[in-house]
Amino acid sequence: MRKNAWGMTRGGLFCCGLMAAGMALQLAVGPLRWDALAWPLNGVCLFVLLTGIVLMHLCRRKVRLFRWMATLQAGIPAMLTCAMLTVLMGVTRQVPTGHAPAEPFGITAMLSFWPFVLAYFWLMLLVGMVTLTRLRPRWRNVPFLLNHLGIFIALVAGTLGSADVQTLRMMVAEGKTEWRAVDVRYRVHELPVAIELHDFSIEQEPMPVFKSDVTVYTKNGLVVRDTIRVNKPLAVRGWKIYQYSYEESRPEVGDISVFELVRDPWLPYVYLGIFMMLAGAVALFFGREKDDSQQAEGFDKGHNVSSPVLAHNSQERSELTSDSNSILTSKT
């Protein structure tokens, strides 16, 4: 227990150190520029991250630090740090994405706030290390792997991939073809896809829905004719085209339809992670933890309104009943 307690304290101290380092970085170099991470740099980061995790895992017998990284004593303080920073984000008014923070520390642009980024990075590293320790193909490892590998994949693909997400607005007048679009900072981009707007209309039934009748052309000769409406985006060659809004008919140009074009090359991996976690949640719902089989009898009778369905073993339970308020007393 002594050792465990030390493990958890170390986890906390480590996170404090990480926060301090993050704060220093923040003051030294300013908020993290996510867009600097665009391909191929994020690919390099991914390679370094995965190799690093595997190497640390392989050296775990020699290096205590690496062994400790795959334990709950390291993981819980990391989750706590992330939770606290997330709550801090929840109680501060955030500036829109891509804007500079509204105060000197940078917490109003939390996603670019170094301590926040480092905390989540640490969590990601730990969950990656934990995953490797249980990679053996056993049935009872499956729920564990779905949850932990799932969140690892989703976190990695979501964060590293974020710089490659392109979100652009394109305005097309009726009868015209457009291939230029602007990003959030109003920079103009020429795209490999062009949209020709045949007709823009507003469906009134059962409530106003904008829809655009379009033909989409791509550079390599693909031509798609379709209707885009709110909630019914069109997918063409890695781009998703959403109906965003419209501008009232102006005498000289007619209706203008505004589209949002989104490209997210890492999305399949994020989805992979999300679906693994969904399966993991189902497993969490239906699963029993080890050692509860001998108690299944008791719970099947269900005498109690909230029939105790056992999430832990009997030894633990008797220990708790006999001694439920002595905090942090231990098995030693």
Place this chain on the structure above:
Amino acid sequence: MQMISWNDLWLFALISLLLWVAASWLSLRGGSRKAVCLLAIGGLTVFGSYIGLMWHSLGHPPLRTMGETRLWYSFFLPLVGLITYSRWHYRWVLSFSTMLSTVFICINLLKPEIHDKALMPALQSPWFAPHVIVYMFAYATTGVATLLALWQLCRKQDQLAAIDNLTRVGLSFLTVGMLFGALWAKEAWGNYWTWDPKETWAAATWLCYLIYIHWRRCRPAAVRPALLWLLLCFVCLQMCWWGINYLPSAQGMSAHTYS
């Protein structure tokens, strides 16, 4: 075949509700589990057929108006209730789901004007109803876990097994709700996670519950801090659910203002 309409709702609803109430009553009395499940499935079949027939006569899935969405609530709530019951045998759970379902059926019967009140387009999505329903169940299971935790803290009675289990079930619902939300947001807005205040609080809440289940494995003997933490988790959940509507930092920031 004759087309079915809102006017026929009361008949289907009445039969389903009778079956669900019978199931709830039987399960509260600790009756045969098989009979409980059969009654609940009977109710689901009747209500499900109504939705199916409506779908058929509308020519599109009934997802476009408030009233149509409420049909799905009334259907899925008892379904999730039944799944939870058949897995964990909590006797109260069917009464809870039947009660909620009744509320939505009554709204549909008593306020027919909502049948025509169209949803904003972003909400007309197949992900919407499951997202909301799963969260309702998460609120219910974690709510009961919180009450039991309070009970144990005050009365020193061991409820830990049930608390742990409800929290696990609650966390799995929270996870599903959150991820359905992400998939839906991707479909509707092109971005699966925008860190708007609701999503931020959802992430914080999820992390807090995650800490609880990991803490319980790590320090099974440190019960009191775990239970106190669980209370904090529930506060966080309340923040996520309705608290942010009153939070100054979240005013005018959320895409979730309709909720």
